[in-house]
Amino acid sequence: MSNLEQVLVNDFKQNFEHITKNDSEDLTSLRMKAIDNFEKTGFPKHYDELWRFSNITEILQNSGRIIHPFTPPEDINTPVKEIFSCDVNELDTFDLATINGWYPFSLPQFQRLNGNIIIGSLSQAFILYPELINEHFGKYSAIDNSFNALNTAFTNDGIFAVFPENSSPEKPLQIVSLVSQPENSMLQQFVQPRNLIIIGKNSKVNLVLCDHNLSPEASFSNIVTEVFIDENAEVRITRLQNQNNKSTMVSDLSVYQKANSKLITNTITLNGGFTRNNQHIVLAGEKAETSVFGLYLMDRQQHVDNTTFIDHAFPDTSSNELFKGILDEQASGVFRGRILVRKNAQKITSYQKNNALLLTDEARINTMPQLEIYADDVKCSHGATVGYLGADELFYLRSRGICEREARIMLMNSYAKEIIDKITIPSLNDRITYLVSKRLRGELSHCATCVLKCRE
Amino acid sequence: MLEINNLHASINGNEILKGLNLTVKAGEVHAIMGPNGSGKSTLASVLAGREIVEVNEGTVLYNKMDLLEMNPEKRAWEGIFLAFQYPVEIPGVSISNFMRTAINEKRKYINLEPLSAADFIKLMNEKKKVVDITTQLTNRSVNEGFSGGEKKRNEIFQMAMLEPKLAILDETDSGLDIDALRVVANGVNLLKNPENSFIVITHYQRLLDFIVPDFVHVLYQGKIVKSGTKELALELEEKGYDWLKN
Numbered sequence: 001m002s003n004l005e006q007v008l009v010n011d012f013k014q015n016f017e018h019i020t021k022n023d024s025e026d027l028t029s030l031r032m033k034a035i036d037n038f039e040k041t042g043f044p045k046h047y048d049e050l051w052r053f054s055n056i057t058e059i060l061q062n063s064g065r066i067i068h069p070f071t072p073p074e075d076i077n078t079p080v081k082e083i084f085s086c087d088v089n090e091l092d093t094f095d096l097a098t099i100n101g102w103y104p105f106s107l108p109q110f111q112r113l114n115g116n117i118i119i120g121s122l123s124q125a126f127i128l129y130p131e132l133i134n135e136h137f138g139k140y141s142a143i144d145n146s147f148n149a150l151n152t153a154f155t156n157d158g159i160f161a162v163f164p165e166n167s168s169p170e171k172p173l174q175i176v177s178l179v180s181q182p183e184n185s186m187l188q189q190f191v192q193p194r195n196l197i198i199i200g201k202n203s204k205v206n207l208v209l210c211d212h213n214l215s216p217e218a219s220f221s222n223i224v225t226e227v228f229i230d231e232n233a234e235v236r237i238t239r240l241q242n243q244n245n246k247s248t249m250v251s252d253l254s255v256y257q258k259a260n261s262k263l264i265t266n267t268i269t270l271n272g273g274f275t276r277n278n279q280h281i282v283l284a285g286e287k288a289e290t291s292v293f294g295l296y297l298m299d300r301q302q303h304v305d306n307t308t309f310i311d312h313a314f315p316d317t318s319s320n321e322l323f324k325g326i327l328d329e330q331a332s333g334v335f336r337g338r339i340l341v342r343k344n345a346q347k348i349t350s351y352q353k354n355n356a357l358l359l360t361d362e363a364r365i366n367t368m369p370q371l372e373i374y375a376d377d378v379k380c381s382h383g384a385t386v387g388y389l390g391a392d393e394l395f396y397l398r399s400r401g402i403c404e405r406e407a408r409i410m411l412m413n414s415y416a417k418e419i420i421d422k423i424t425i426p427s428l429n430d431r432i433t434y435l436v437s438k439r440l441r442g443e444l445s446h447c448a449t450c451v452l453k454c455r456e
Numbered sequence: 457m458l459e460i461n462n463l464h465a466s467i468n469g470n471e472i473l474k475g476l477n478l479t480v481k482a483g484e485v486h487a488i489m490g491p492n493g494s495g496k497s498t499l500a501s502v503l504a505g506r507e508i509v510e511v512n513e514g515t516v517l518y519n520k521m522d523l524l525e526m527n528p529e530k531r532a533w534e535g536i537f538l539a540f541q542y543p544v545e546i547p548g549v550s551i552s553n554f555m556r557t558a559i560n561e562k563r564k565y566i567n568l569e570p571l572s573a574a575d576f577i578k579l580m581n582e583k584k585k586v587v588d589i590t591t592q593l594t595n596r597s598v599n600e601g602f603s604g605g606e607k608k609r610n611e612i613f614q615m616a617m618l619e620p621k622l623a624i625l626d627e628t629d630s631g632l633d634i635d636a637l638r639v640v641a642n643g644v645n646l647l648k649n650p651e652n653s654f655i656v657i658t659h660y661q662r663l664l665d666f667i668v669p670d671f672v673h674v675l676y677q678g679k680i681v682k683s684g685t686k687e688l689a690l691e692l693e694e695k696g697y698d699w700l701k702n
Binding site for chain 2: 390391392393395396397398399400401402403404406407410411413414415417418
């Protein structure tokens with residue numbers, strides 16, 4: 001066991017009382033199981049198949065001293081609005097931010113939207129809604145994965161939201177995970193936000209999940225968001241990631257879909273030092289449909305890894321997956337798409353595609369489709385393309401007087417547009433189009449024009 | 457306006473143009489005809505600045521500037537326009553955004569303020585009439601899913617928008633039915649004035665019924681082997697190219 005692994009396990013044991021103070025018995029035993037798992041497996045090794053091309057061990061070992069914080073950072077007492085304000089143009093959202101995973105003190109512990117939608121602090125939900133917690137918490141994000149296990153063991157706080165049956169709030173719920181790292185601190189904080197969203201039957205819900213750093217310092221975050229979607233509900237999740245170049249983030253989105261439900265996720269990675277996105281979607285009822293889209297734009301030595309796992313656990317379910325990426329300079333990317341069709345899950349359709357555009361000879365992409373099919377009435381396809389900007393298209397634009405740089409940006413924007421256009425909230429689509437365009441021009445610093453306007 | 461002297465050019469090491477000479481003055485329309493593989497499209501590519509073509513020898517002066525030293529965008533800003541034989545599809549870029557960027561880049565080059573949105577729309581509407589192109593088409597992505605005729609019409613529309621001094625039409629007539637041909641030719645005739653010149657590359661005399669050339673040249677094996685007036689085109693139509701090959 002490495003030093004850091006030992007430190008974290010010891011931290012858990014020494015702070016056991018504090019960590020479990022709001023827990024039900026079930027929750028405490030889940031945490032103990034999780035820390036046991038972590039103690040056994042430790043962090044992923046470079047030879048673990050699922051991490052082969054994303055060498056997180058190296059980052060963890062070179063990070064200096066990392067600690068899991070048990071108390072909120074000092075800025076948690078400041079009203080969040082004073083630290084940042086959301087700048088998504090005309091995007092009228094119900095927005096909430098957590099700082100290092102903590103629900104802000106300045107807000108009421110629970111707020112009600114449209115009368116019966118409950119949104120609030122996860123740690124308070126442990127006390128107030130133990131039945132819902134026992135039913136859903138830790139049920140969708142598998143703790144056999146060491147990062148999920150660690151997050152589950154240590155969960156302090158995060159966002160808890162319950163949309164009862166037939167909820168269709170007009171406004172999207174926007175959850176912003178802010179990472180605040182004290183300046184010049186010798187101790188790097190291991191930030192582990194946790195969100196749980198429960199969506200009732202026949203509901204229509206839009207979620208926007210943003211990840212952002214408040215400071216330019218190196219940071220490490222391990223985010224887990226669990227979403228339960230009940231029958232006949234329709235959910236759209238847009239993830240927007242704009243982290244600084246020294247950030248390391250492992251972000252897990254685990255969704256459980258009941259019959260006739262529809263899910264569309266869109267993961268937009270604009271910036272980040274090392275970003276690993278896990279998506280684990282279980283289609284747990286007939287006629288459940290899921291669409292998983294993503295766009296990543298990386299440069300310098302940035303690394304992004306989209307690892308998805310779609311589990312067709314029931315017959316007559318469908319999935320459609322499309323990721324596109326642009327990798328510049330020495331950036332590297334990984335796409336791993338696992339699709340599992342279980343034995344009795346007949347009449348499945350499943351499409352998967354990852355397309356990457358490499359702008360230099362040094363940029364790299366590793367694409368790994370992984371289809372495991374145990375049923376026979378199945379329609380599945382997968383594909384991957386790796387390409388360069390088209391010389392003919394570039395020449396066509398230049399011959400009309402569009403200079404090379406502009407022409408390249410135009411072609412990259414058009415390449416990204418296919419994914420952005422999957423976002424059907426017009427104001428969010430506009431804003432992301434704008435951000436992507438800025439990013440492609442190299443004008444998007446992680447702070448200057450991100451979705452959030454941090455006060456300096 | 458354009459002086460080509462002893463031009464030798466090759467693609468992937470194969471010499472295609474082998475000592476071509478051509479002079480085009482302002483206000484003139486030159487037709488270049490010739491059998492397949494004679495180097496017509498290579499000439500168009502050299503003039504527009506396509507990198508795949510390597511110039512081995514010779515000079516090209518355009519308004520007293522060394523054209524071969526200029527990159528494609530600078531050539532466009534200086535008034536050169538190539539109507540492509542095979543216009544490429546660019547999904548996700550709308551024609552209006554494309555044209556607006558192109559026009560404003562040119563204006564930047566000649567130290568003019570960018571065109572306002574209103575002025576741009578006015579210009580678009582005016583030029584759309586020239587080639588009888590619909591708003592439905594200009595709202596779409598560049599050439600995406602266009603028919604052959606629509607693509608060619610779009611080329612002429614772009615030409616009208618950019619108002620070039622020297623336009624090179626590379627087999628713009630190929631694949632067009634007679635009505636589309638008339639629309640394209642009509643566009644060219646409307647743009648023609650004593651200040652600008654056209655090089656019309658074509659296989660068939662047919663187009664020249666609509667765009668009347670001042671000179672007709674026959675390109676064969678990388679050289680101009682015969683030049684004449686529009687009557688030469690009729691003679692070619694009648695006799696083919698074989699009589700010129702010796």
